Amino acid sequence: MAWPAIATRCSCVNSPGGKFIPLSVKSPSRLSRPKRNTNMSQSTLFTAARPAGQFTLRPLLPADVRLIHRWVTRDYARFWGMQDHAPEQVAEFYQQLTAKDPHAALIGCCDGEPAFLIECYRASEDEVGRHYPAQPDDYGMHILIAPAVTPVSQFSWQVFSTVMDYMFSRPEVNRVVVEPDVRNDKIHRLNKRAGFRYQHTIDMGHKTAWLAFCQRDDYQQALLQDSLMNNTTPLLNGSHLTGHDWLQANRLLIRKAIAEFAHEKLITPVDVGSGRYQLAVPNGESEYVFSAQRLALDHWEIDVASLQKQENGHRLPLDALQFIEEFNAQIGIPQALLATYMEEISSTLCSSVFKLQKNNPDSQALVKADFQTLESSMTEGHPCFVANNGRIGFDARDYLAYAPEAATPVRLIWVAVHRRNAHFSSISELSYARLLQEELGQAALDQFAAQLASKDVVAEDYILMPVHPWQWQNKLLTVFAADIANQDIIYLGIGEDHYQAQQSIRTFFNRSQPQKRYVKTALSVLNMGFMRGLSPYYMATTPAINEWLETLVANDSWLQRCDFRILREVAAVGYHNRHYERAIKGDSAYKKMFAALWRDNPVTDLQPGQRLMTMAAFLHVDHQQQPLLPALIADSGLPAEQWIDRYLNCYLSPLLHCFYQHDLVFMPHGENLILLLENNVPVSAYMKDIGEEIAVMNPDAVLPEKVQRLAVDVPEHLKLLSIFTDVFDCIFRFISAILHQSDTLSETQFWQRVAQCVKDYQQAHPQLASKFARYDMFAPEFTRSCLNRLQLANNQQMINLSDPAENLKFAGTLENPIAKWR
Incomplete structure (x- = not known):
């Protein structure tokens, strides 16, 4: 991807002050792990919730060029090297850049509004690859953040970490390389905060740059240290437990509890025909209804989307802890041990939410993933045990x-x-x-x-x-x-x-x-x-x-x-x-x-x-x-x-x-x-x-x-x-x-x-x-x-x-x- 204009870029360009938001931005308090969109036919490739809003990445479109032109010709974007480009030149450059790889240039949005531009490339095919022995799984990225309208604290870091999350969501990426201009102090601070290890300076003709690398381990360790120092991680303030993922974690766990407890003859769902089953709550008026197939070894294959709890025709929320309460007379947990088991259920739910929000490759991507990526991407513990992620003792x-x-x-x-x-x-x-x-x-x-x-x-x-x-x-x-x-x-x-x-x-x-x-x-x-x-x-x-x-x-x-x-x-x-x-x-x-x-x-x-x-x-x-x-x-x-x-x-x-x-x-x-x-x-x-x-x-x-x-x-x-x-x-x-x-x-x-x-x-x-x-x-x-x-x-x-x-x-x-x- 060695296009002439790229040679003049650094790894990240910020507008003055380093605080940015798109033209209209909300500031919710949510913060959760990112998600990669596994259906690449859709425009959104990647999502990540941050304090500034919901960040999404999508391919650069021709309609974006006029907006991008306004960004790259600002004074703060001088390191981007396009200040004298006409809109037609910007359009031609990005048309050439994305001809072979539609994902070589991406628009980052915050709550749907364009907020930053990313370029991604294989280091061995770029000028930087001539300055060190580039590996096949080395990839580089450049970031340009939109001009600031209203300051938002830590917005640059939120953008930067989203881009890094995206880069490491790609199984083919093992190491990210950057070559920032030695004069760009702001980006050095962000790079080091993300775990980049600075090696030595290189002469790239148009600039003297630092050569720096960040492996997955470096980034993960940096994130941990950053979260522990700043106390901003959602796991420490509980914000990750709100919203759809908590509901989905409960749905998944109740699905498993019904399937495995029925398999062990602890509960008995009733067949109501056409592959539908009912499980009545003892001494109550509510019931769980779902579709399932009965397979060999008395296996219950329950359609997770079909699972509902209802009472008198009204749908009720799915609550795994309440499910244990409702059926404990059947499943028989001793009173002295009930609280500990419920704590294990709660901990398993928290783990499930983390996994739902974690930026794991999908199954198709895991077909080619390395051993340790696979090891950390598993969504389920033991297939039979319902409470399988207790970890009682960990905070x-x-x-x-x-x-x-x-x-x-x-x-x-x-x-x-x-x-x-x-x-x-x-x-x-x-x-x-x-x-x-x-x-x-x-x-x-x-x-x-x-x-x-x-x-x-x-x-x-x-x-x-x-x-x-x-x-x-x-x-x-x-x-x-x-x-x-x-x-x-x-x-x-x-x-x-x-x-x-x-x-x-x-x-x-x-x-x-x-x-x-x-x-x-x-x-x-x-x-x-x-x-x-x-x-x-x-x-x-x-x-x-x-x-x-x-x-x-x-x-x-x-x-x-x-x-x-x-x-x-x-x-x-x-x-x-x-x-x-x-x-x-x-x-x-x-x-x-x-x-x-x-x-x-x-x-x-x-x-x-x-x-x-x-x-x-x-x-x-x-x-x-x-x-x-x-x-x-x-x-x-x-x-x-x-x-x-x-x-x-x-x-x-x-x-x-x-x-x-x-x-x-x-x-x-x-x-x-x-x-x-x-x-x-x-x-x-x-x-x-x-x-x-x-x-x-x-x-x-x-x-x-x-x-x-x-x-x-x-x-x-x-x-x-x-x-x-x-x-x-x-x-x-x-x-x-x-x-x-x-x-x-x-x-x-x-x-x-x-x-x-x-x-x-x-x-x-x-x-x-x-x-x-x-x-x-x-x-x-x-x-x-x-x-x-x-x-x-x-x-x-x-x-x-x-x-x-x-x-x-x-x-x-x-x-x-x-x-x-x-």
């Missing part, structure tokens, strides 16, 4: 800083812990010294060593470990105060690397150095029926368990044929608070507050044409109710049945083999499985959360000493639920519905492919025939195990991980959808 600032969907870069705290209370464990090939060298580097190690020396302690007596910042501030400084006073715990500082929280909330991906290992930390936040701590006792044996499983997988020809992989937890540190451990009998969250582990990173295995995503992405539906999975299948070029066969070979077949051959089961839900895709076709699966969430369902199994805690005694009739519940009911039920609703694959076709996968496995392993008969995958029905009933009964600790079958809740049976293909 609004914590949510912005640490929630996975916020994707805010996090720097971990490092501490030194005394070996009399702490232990380090690792796989045999990884030493403590090598781990620290690879994760921290020599400079940080020298700095930490100097701090320990200044404390007059022996460095060799200590183990270094990372800590979640929230855990340090909210738990360790108080619960472990005695240990800190005794210098058994010594604060060293904040690490240099920036991490991104993953969907599991306490696991971090290294954004600064993406080839490094994942880090998982203890986090004493209540979420979905568990306090998200880490047991120091488990940490002592976790690497040994991973090493044992790695050997098992490597030596098993069928698992190798399926290319089944594990993400090893290669090292761990656990710290024991002796006071609490002596005083508290039995299990307690206080015994799981201080531990960390390092996990392999699948990014290191990637080859050209390959990408990663969690299996949760296969269940993803964007804010326009468009699912990602059909778009992935379509992009792959494979027929849907072949694509599903490839997926089942990666996922179901190895799980069957581990169960029948090794009595080995996992927790194979969407977030626990990372899929490797090649040209958007599944080719491999990585299982994670090995040390905490796998079991050998044979108490007499001969296992190495450090692996023996995996052996559990499960009743015979419940063993196969590790497939029927965890895979069929919690994953395939939703995949089947998505494919069916999108006309990608009928549910009959899907379940036939599942049946064929099972038959292929059984035919390949005739030596296991007696086990196939004992644990019959083609049984007519199986026990209906109910996850919400678990959480409703005890939202503090749903199950005992050492005895997973102990607390299970059942409600009759489900028809086996593959039984007819025996």
